Amino acid sequence: MIPILKPLAALIGLALAGTATANCTGNITIGEDSSQISTAVANKTVGATCLNNLIIDTEAEGANYRNHGEFVARLSKQVTGWARQGILRSKEAAELRAAGARSEVGKTLKVRVIAFNDFHGNIDGADLNFTSPVDGIPPRTPAGGVDYLAGLVKQLKASAPNNVVVSAGDLIGASPLDSALFHDEPTIETMNRLGLEFNAVGNHEFDEGREELLRMQNGGCHPTDANSCQGNSVGTPYPFEGARFDFLAANVMDTASGKTLFPAYGVKNFKGNRVAFIGMTLKGTPSIVTPAGISGLAFKDEADTVNQLIGKLKRHGINAVVVLLHEGGLAPGSINGCAGVSGPIVDIVKRLDDAVDLIISGHTHQAYNCTLPNSTGRTIPVTSAGAFGRLLTSIDLILDTRTKDIVAVSAMNKLVDRDNVLHAADPIKPVDEISVIVANYQALAEPIANRVIGSITANITAVRNAAGESALGDVIADSQLAATAPPDKGGAAIAFMNTGGIRADLTYAGSTADEGDGNVTYGEAFTVQPFGNSLTIKTLTGQQLYDLLNQQWAAGQYADGGRTLQISNGFTYQHTFVPKVSPLGANYVCDGSLKLNGVAIDKSASYRVTMNSFLASGGDNYSVFNLGTNQLGGDVDLDALEAYLHANPGGITPGSQDRIRNVAACN
Structure with a gap:
């Protein structure tokens, strides 16, 4: 803690020690800036120190009082000691006490x-x-x-x-x-x-x-x-x-x-x-x-x-x-x-x-x-x-x-x-x-982080186009569909991924010592998907798929389209939402535009759909996911991405970003 005032013993020691003498000029002042009070008391030399510098009343000197009264009391005790030592006359000590009482020191x-x-x-x-x-x-x-x-x-x-x-x-x-x-x-x-x-x-x-x-x-x-x-x-x-x-x-x-x-x-x-x-x-x-x-x-x-x-x-x-x-x-x-x-x-x-x-x-x-x-x-x-x-x-x-x-x-x-x-x-x-x-x-994490789990052919980023689709969103949705499409894994036909769960880009240069080779390490993939969500497969009707996608622009969502769902290969649709322009709370998905492998979605039919555990329980306000039936648990999302990378030894290419189309008007 910064000392409040120089103790008297230290002052006497200063007066007796050494041969250096301070060159003290002017008069003593109390306080600082516009509230500073000038006195008629000369700034005297005390050993190697000026008297003015022994009064701690400015920020630079470390003034730190609980209130104005504490400063006044401590200043009074200090100048009384100086008067007893003959350093100050009684009149000078009284003037310094009065100046301290009028000052702003300790009021803030x-x-x-x-x-x-x-x-x-x-x-x-x-x-x-x-x-x-x-x-x-x-x-x-x-x-x-x-x-x-x-x-x-x-x-x-x-x-x-x-x-x-x-x-x-x-x-x-x-x-x-x-x-x-x-x-x-x-x-x-x-x-x-x-x-x-x-x-x-x-x-x-x-x-x-x-x-x-x-x-x-x-x-x-x-x-x-x-x-x-x-x-x-x-x-x-x-x-x-x-x-x-x-x-x-x-x-x-x-x-x-x-x-x-x-x-x-x-x-x-x-x-x-x-x-x-x-x-x-x-x-x-x-x-x-x-x-x-x-x-x-x-x-x-x-x-x-x-x-x-x-x-x-x-x-x-x-x-x-x-x-x-x-x-x-x-x-x-x-x-x-x-x-x-x-x-x-x-x-x-x-x-x-x-x-x-x-x-x-x-x-x-x-x-x-x-x-x-x-x-x-x-x-x-x-x-x-x-x-x-x-x-x-x-x-x-x-x-x-x-x-x-x-x-x-x-x-x-x-x-x-x-x-x-x-x-x-x-x-x-x-x-x-x-x-x-x-x-x-x-050092503990390094062996895990540096393990190469696959490769990419170019940067794959989470930057979304005007329709709300990103190249990395495409890849992650595809990896989750691949992990859940086999009949014994859920028989999924469509996968959805939330944009908020994609936390970084996959860059071709990477961050390992082998920069520029397109290798993807476990640590890099973890940075992209750090939440450890497990995959969930549910059955939704075609109508529920329409309702789900329209929830992207429900009241309470982001007006900039910040929660657009990323979708897997083979699934396509059109919408008319314009970020920061279109009002929330309306339906923007074009009726009849939802297709799976080129075939229109039947609103009365059932489809097996994959999502992560965050979405599965209604995360990001997608309450339609809660309506799904015949639930089955799947792999951890990061494991699905790793398996997808392993299954494509030639390297994963960026998603084409052509699954979601933003149109001026529905046909």
């Missing part, structure tokens, strides 16, 4: 909030990069990695004695193999050492269900997977220690108990000035996670939940309120800009109680630094640090130590700069302890 306190979101278990930053020419960040600048993230956190803490580190959700889930193989225990362990204090749950925290999420908080080994609890091999405690930080879930209710799954908020006390951090996920979480994993949980409206907590916080004397919200918006442009902001965050903020001082958001993987109007029209700061730990947000709060409220906020998104391209003057140094843990987990 600076607190630094260090924030990030959507980390998704990206503990290794070796292959991560970030580009933002408008911010002076060159293309593919190396960025990220939990050890470098921790290094920047440490750097930002050094200049702010009052600090807190927070995350706005999706800390875990949809993670790379070196974290996911071990059920994201590496992420929790390294975040413990980074100093994370509060994490709002996001939708991906629920990927493996509530019991697994509770294990992430409380610790202990996974009940069935031997890859869990690798502490003895990587240098962390055995069994798995669990999170030393708090998961927060203000709007996630256990319907049986009526209580929140995790605490609604956490409070940190900064020298008697308390700040509440309310944490929550988006209310739409049930539509984008496996329903079975959240059985018995209810997800409440974000703004309503916050507003209902304000009274409780005020009754506890807490006026400073920060919301960690796993929901966000879109704001293209600078990482510290807010150009054309749109999305759910705008409406949520517009409905918030005026007591909320700051929103730290996430979910959309966008980087922005906004101010948005609340329910009273007052603008409040809203930030997001992109995704994968490549950026973090440094936010300075100014607290009024009398009212205990936040009176000013300044925020800045910063690059976690691995090559110190933008940090040459103050380079980020990775935290060695964390680097070692990451390296040890990588």
Whole structure:
């Protein structure tokens, strides 16, 4: 902790030690900037130090008082001691006491909030990069990695004695193999050492269900997977220690108990000035996670939940309120800009109680630094640090130590700069302890990750065309159909794949030492499909297939067509939906356009259909899948992709993207 005032013994020692003499000029001042008070007391030399420099009353010197009264009392004690030593006359001491009493010192306190979101278990930053020419960040600048993230956190803490580190959700889930193989225990362990204090749950925290999420908080080994609890091999405690930080879930209710799954908020006390951090996920979480994993949980409206907590916080004397919200918006442009902001965050903020001082958001993987109007029209700061730990947000709060409220906020998104391209003057140094843990987990995962499972002939990307179809979506749907088409495997004729389950591209160069050969490693395939969903085969009628496809544009889905189902070879259809133009809630599939191997789908006939377990229980709001009958379980989705690669030794070619057609009008 930074000392409040130089002790008198140290001062006397300074006066007696050494021969160097400070050249002290002018008079003593109290405070800083526009509120600075000048006195008539000369700035005297005391040994090698100036008297003015012994009064800690500026940020530069480390002023850190719980309130104005503490500064006045400590200054009075200090100058009284100087008067007794003959350094000051009584009149001079009195003037300094009076100046201190009139000053602003201690009336405010600076607190630094260090924030990030959507980390998704990206503990290794070796292959991560970030580009933002408008911010002076060159293309593919190396960025990220939990050890470098921790290094920047440490750097930002050094200049702010009052600090807190927070995350706005999706800390875990949809993670790379070196974290996911071990059920994201590496992420929790390294975040413990980074100093994370509060994490709002996001939708991906629920990927493996509530019991697994509770294990992430409380610790202990996974009940069935031997890859869990690798502490003895990587240098962390055995069994798995669990999170030393708090998961927060203000709007996630256990319907049986009526209580929140995790605490609604956490409070940190900064020298008697308390700040509440309310944490929550988006209310739409049930539509984008496996329903079975959240059985018995209810997800409440974000703004309503916050507003209902304000009274409780005020009754506890807490006026400073920060919301960690796993929901966000879109704001293209600078990482510290807010150009054309749109999305759910705008409406949520517009409905918030005026007591909320700051929103730290996430979910959309966008980087922005906004101010948005609340329910009273007052603008409040809203930030997001992109995704994968490549950026973090440094936010300075100014607290009024009398009212205990936040009176000013300044925020800045910063690059976690691995090559110190933008940090040459103050380079980020990775935290060695964390680097070692990451390296040890990588050594365990490497034999699995580097195993070649097949090849591709060119880049196969998840980028969708105007109709909503991607080349990689085609390939994955085909692999799932191949795994379930045999009669003893389900006899499927059609396979569907959700776009949200495709997390990366397959690139011809790959990321192995044999770049440029088209080889696909298990690690690369895992990055594409990290959820471990099992395949499910059900019987649907032709009419249900029409109904299913029209659910792509039902109310509550993405207006940009972001949830378009990917379909297997042989199945085709046409639609008239135009992303960002056509209104949601209408039917856009052209009647009579659904065909299987060129033959029109019979609405009264039955068809065997494959989907993953996420879709099978109504994920992404596709409730029609729940209507399927004669259910049969199949292989894990990643195993199906591996088998498909093995079955095509000449290499998989990109999908043709001609199965879904967007037409101006139905015939």
